Amino acid sequence: MEQIDKIILGDNQFFGINHMSQEKAQELAEKFYNLQNIFAVYQIAFDAGIRAVMLNSNDRAKDICNHFRENKTKYAEVAWYPSVPYPHKYANLIAEKGILPTINEVLFKGNTTMEALNMIAKGGMAVLAKDAMKMMQMLVDAEMKMFKGLNIKVVFLQNIITDLMLGYDVKEVFFEYCEYIRKKYNAMPGLITLNMPYLKAKLEEWDIKGVVICTSFNKIGYLMSPDVDTYIQAANTNNPTDYTLMAMSTLASGAIPAKQAYEFINQQQVQSVVFGASSEKNIKETISLITI
Amino acid sequence: MGITHYSIINSHPNVHITSVADPSGAVMSVMSKYLPVRTYKDYNDLLKTEDIDAVLVCTPPNLHYPIIMGAAKKGLHVFVEKPFTSKLTEARELVSVYRKNGLVNQVGYVNRFNDVFGKVKELVSNNIIGKTIRFKSEMFSCTINKPDESTGWRSKRESGGGVVFEMASHAIDLVNYLVDKPDKVIGTSFSHIYSKNVEDAVSSTFLYKNGISGTIYVNWSDSSYRKPTNKIEIFGNGGRILADQYSIKIFLSSANELHNLRQGWNTLYITDIFKQVPFYVRGNEFTRQLYHFIDCIQGIVKTNICNFADGANTLEVIDSIFSDYEQNGKI
Numbered sequence: 246m247e248q249i250d251k252i253i254l255g256d257n258q259f260f261g262i263n264h265m266s267q268e269k270a271q272e273l274a275e276k277f278y279n280l281q282n283i284f285a286v287y288q289i290a291f292d293a294g295i296r297a298v299m300l301n302s303n304d305r306a307k308d309i310c311n312h313f314r315e316n317k318t319k320y321a322e323v324a325w326y327p328s329v330p331y332p333h334k335y336a337n338l339i340a341e342k343g344i345l346p347t348i349n350e351v352l353f354k355g356n357t358t359m360e361a362l363n364m365i366a367k368g369g370m371a372v373l374a375k376d377a378m379k380m381m382q383m384l385v386d387a388e389m390k391m392f393k394g395l396n397i398k399v400v401f402l403q404n405i406i407t408d409l410m411l412g413y414d415v416k417e418v419f420f421e422y423c424e425y426i427r428k429k430y431n432a433m434p435g436l437i438t439l440n441m442p443y444l445k446a447k448l449e450e451w452d453i454k455g456v457v458i459c460t461s462f463n464k465i466g467y468l469m470s471p472d473v474d475t476y477i478q479a480a481n482t483n484n485p486t487d488y489t490l491m492a493m494s495t496l497a498s499g500a501i502p503a504k505q506a507y508e509f510i511n512q513q514q515v516q517s518v519v520f521g522a523s524s525e526k527n528i529k530e531t532i533s534l535i536t537i
Numbered sequence: 538m539g540i541t542h543y544s545i546i547n548s549h550p551n552v553h554i555t556s557v558a559d560p561s562g563a564v565m566s567v568m569s570k571y572l573p574v575r576t577y578k579d580y581n582d583l584l585k586t587e588d589i590d591a592v593l594v595c596t597p598p599n600l601h602y603p604i605i606m607g608a609a610k611k612g613l614h615v616f617v618e619k620p621f622t623s624k625l626t627e628a629r630e631l632v633s634v635y636r637k638n639g640l641v642n643q644v645g646y647v648n649r650f651n652d653v654f655g656k657v658k659e660l661v662s663n664n665i666i667g668k669t670i671r672f673k674s675e676m677f678s679c680t681i682n683k684p685d686e687s688t689g690w691r692s693k694r695e696s697g698g699g700v701v702f703e704m705a706s707h708a709i710d711l712v713n714y715l716v717d718k719p720d721k722v723i724g725t726s727f728s729h730i731y732s733k734n735v736e737d738a739v740s741s742t743f744l745y746k747n748g749i750s751g752t753i754y755v756n757w758s759d760s761s762y763r764k765p766t767n768k769i770e771i772f773g774n775g776g777r778i779l780a781d782q783y784s785i786k787i788f789l790s791s792a793n794e795l796h797n798l799r800q801g802w803n804t805l806y807i808t809d810i811f812k813q814v815p816f817y818v819r820g821n822e823f824t825r826q827l828y829h830f831i832d833c834i835q836g837i838v839k840t841n842i843c844n845f846a847d848g849a850n851t852l853e854v855i856d857s858i859f860s861d862y863e864q865n866g867k868i
Contacts, residue, residue: 267766267781267783270763333763333764336764339540343561344540344564345561345563345564374563374564374566374567375563375566375567377567377570377571405818405819408544408816408817408818409540409541409544409818409819410544411544411548412541412543412544412545412547412548412816412818413543413544413547413571413572414547415571415572417571418571439817440816440817443548443816465808466813467808467811468817469813470813470814470815470816470817471813471814471815471816472813497808498806498807498808499808500806500808500809
């Protein structure tokens with residue numbers, strides 16, 4: 246299995262996402278309203294040696310991608326780890342309209358790609374609904390459009406979708422997703438989950454290998470189902486050539502001081518860490534503390 | 538059908554899903570292609586054909602009553618999504634039917650299973666802030682953020698649409714759970730922000746015979762909120778509690794050693810108080826409420842945390858809000 250970067254800069258800090266405090270989230274959203282402030286943080290991270298960026302396909306990510314595409318030669322070494330979709334866009338639409346009208350709107354409203362036009366010519370949603378895998382592929386494409394032309398290493402499925410589908414216990418969805426990411430994007434398939442031990446066991450049962458599993462991993466067990474011990478055991482018995490484990494939420498939204506958090510992570514069998522920080526001090530400190 | 542309900546309940550080791558009913562042919566054809574379940578377009582056919590113990594009802598609220606009556610005839614345990622029913626009379630009838638048949642009955646007011654609000658309940662029940670005097674229950678989201686173009690059930694109040702039925706019901710239930718059901722509702726006002734036929738924001742004042750009073754304010758068209766947010770503030774004669782889904786701030790006039798709380802301000806974060814669930818999809822509370830339903834069926838837990846009577850109580854308050862608005866809320 247291809248190696249991925251050991252340390253990856255995440256994006257929650259830029260988009261007003263904080264799982265512990267809404268005030269903190271709001272403060273960050275204000276600070277990063279100006280895209281230049283986001284680019285400045287990326288520059289600090291690159292200067293500190295980071296060469297990998299995880300980015301969710303939300304509305305603001307479009308502008309970030311444009312910037313890096315326009316300056317591609319300057320950032321040629323940077324690897325991108327997109328995650329799709331931006332769940333809240335879908336949550337509101339689905340709540341209002343229902344699932345199929347939502348997919349219809351996302352795929353066909355204002356979409357002038359050949360594939361979308363062909364699909365409309367064939368009967369649009371009425372036909373597409375009969376082919377759920379094709380629908381999944383088109384949804385991935387719709388979300389991935391903004392990343393076109395960037396150096397993509399892994400395409401992650403957001404945990405809300407991964408874990409929802411994991412509950413449905415359907416092999417095809419996972420198998421087809423992984424195959425599609427490999428073939429269409431020449432990238433590694435990634436799955437973000439808050440149920441790592443269960444997901445890993447299912448992937449083994451389905452014989453789906455070569456997947457990057459990104460999961461919350463912290464010593465207090467925050468956003469880790471069913472519990473820390475099961476996580477540690479699953480990681481210890483993992484063969485990294487089958488599944489690359491990437492830790493996220495390592496500080497548990499700030500509940501654990503960085504030093505303690507990474508002392509714990511460094512003892513775990515994880516191959517990579519994605520972290521969110523926005524100050525030079527925190528970025529440098531995090532890099533120095535991670536010794537996986 | 539309930540998209541997340543299926544995923545969560547399917548993860549329970551003691552549950553076997555036999556069948557799903559949904560009028561959408563497209564949804565049912567996808568389901569039957571990939572899942573080991575029988576599918577029905579009409580719930581009546583499902584109830585007639587399937588040999589089952591329990592049913593999860595996740596339809597628009599105006600269908601809840603006939604479905605649950607059908608389930609009661611078959612002797613089924615029922616979990617139904619909020620707001621229980623669209624008419625109070627129907628809710629009361631279902632309470633009485635299920636009180637008689639002794640089967641497990643639950644309404645999906647999920648905040649009761651949230652880590653933070655569960656902790657607030659514990660603190661208030663233990664009189665940490667003394668006797669409750671006033672409260673404020675608020676909820677915000679950007680669910681409806683465009684002018685109304687839909688003709689779906691959400692745009693009609695008769696089918697349970699509008700912010701009062703759909704969202705304020707959560708804020709009201711939280712008041713019922715943490716304080717009590719109010720004796721009187723006054724000062725109701727509605728705002729239309731994007732919707733033509735239903736209200737997008739509501740505020741009301743709740744009064745209690747024992748002197749407690751409080752307000753609710755719910756707005757589902759506030760784009761400053763990235764995701765739905767509940768906030769509750771309770772003021773007592775010994776302190777104050779402010780909570781949202783992420784943290785609890787507690788001010789105490791004097792320290793409470795038993796609960797390890799000092800005089801003045803204390804903050805408990807979600808990371809201090811969460812309890813893990815076996816399988817996570819949307820939030821611990823969503824798993825916990827459905828697993829609680831199964832625990833009640835299996836007799837592991839004796840008392841349901843949010844039964845039909847609780848659902849009817851919330852509807853009673855909703856009824857009072859609408860009648861207060863009709864009588865006093867218009868100029």
